[in-house]
Amino acid sequence: MEPAAGDAVDVEPGTVRPGGRTARVREAVLRAAGDALVEQGFDRLDLADVARRAEVGKTTVYRRWSTAAGLVADLLTEMAEQSVPRADTGSLDEDLRSNARLVVRTLTDPRQGPLFTAVVAAATCDARTAGALHRFYAVRIEEWAGCVDAAVARGDLPPGTDAREVIRAVSAPLYYRLLASGDPLDETVADRAAEAAAVAARAGVYVR
Incomplete structure (x- = not known):
C-alpha cells in the first residue's frame, strides 16, 4: 500500500523509488529545492520554504527529508538518474568530445x-551533502568510463588504462573554470579538454 503523505521514511533519501502521489510530491519538492538553491544558496535553504514552493x-517535507542536507542528497540522486546517457560513437575522440560538451x-x-x-559550495561545509555529491559524480564517471574501456578493447588505448581517470581529466579543467578561475566556458574549451585527455591517455599517462 502506498504510504500516506507525511508518513515517516526510515531509509536514506533517494534509496526508494516511490510511485503514484508520493512520486509526484517528491518531484515537486525536488524542483522547489533546486529553485531555492539557485536563488538563495544552501545556507538559506529552508524546508518550510521548499514546502511552500x-x-x-510542511510536515511531509520534514518527515521525509528531515534536513536540508537530506533534501540536497535526494536532489543529487535525482540529477544523476536524469543525466544524459554516454555517447557511443565508436571513436574515443568523439566520445570524449561529447562528454566535455555535455559538461559545458x-x-x-x-x-x-x-x-x-x-x-x-554546500558540500564544502556539510559532510552529508559532500557524500551525496561524491556519489553523483561516481555515477556519472562510471557511465562515461565505458567509452574508454571500449577504446582499450579496440586497441586505441594502452592496456591497463584507468578509464575513470581519463573521464576525470576531461571534466576537471571545465569545473576549474566554473569554480575557480571564472574563465569562459564554451565548445572550444570543451574540445580542447577532450583532446588533451585523449592525447595523454594514448601516451599511457593513465595506465595503472
Missing part, C-alpha cells in the same frame, strides 16, 4: 550552472 504540507552545456545552463555551484 512545492505546495505540499550543463555548467552554462541558466538553471543547472547555478545549481551545481550551490551544491558544490
Whole structure:
C-alpha cells in the first residue's frame, strides 16, 4: 500500500523509488529545492520554504527529508538518474568530445550552472551533502568510463588504462573554470579538454 503523505521514511533519501502521489510530491519538492538553491544558496535553504514552493504540507517535507542536507542528497540522486546517457560513437575522440560538451552545456545552463555551484559550495561545509555529491559524480564517471574501456578493447588505448581517470581529466579543467578561475566556458574549451585527455591517455599517462 502506498504510504500516506507525511508518513515517516526510515531509509536514506533517494534509496526508494516511490510511485503514484508520493512520486509526484517528491518531484515537486525536488524542483522547489533546486529553485531555492539557485536563488538563495544552501545556507538559506529552508524546508518550510521548499514546502511552500512545492505546495505540499510542511510536515511531509520534514518527515521525509528531515534536513536540508537530506533534501540536497535526494536532489543529487535525482540529477544523476536524469543525466544524459554516454555517447557511443565508436571513436574515443568523439566520445570524449561529447562528454566535455555535455559538461559545458550543463555548467552554462541558466538553471543547472547555478545549481551545481550551490551544491558544490554546500558540500564544502556539510559532510552529508559532500557524500551525496561524491556519489553523483561516481555515477556519472562510471557511465562515461565505458567509452574508454571500449577504446582499450579496440586497441586505441594502452592496456591497463584507468578509464575513470581519463573521464576525470576531461571534466576537471571545465569545473576549474566554473569554480575557480571564472574563465569562459564554451565548445572550444570543451574540445580542447577532450583532446588533451585523449592525447595523454594514448601516451599511457593513465595506465595503472
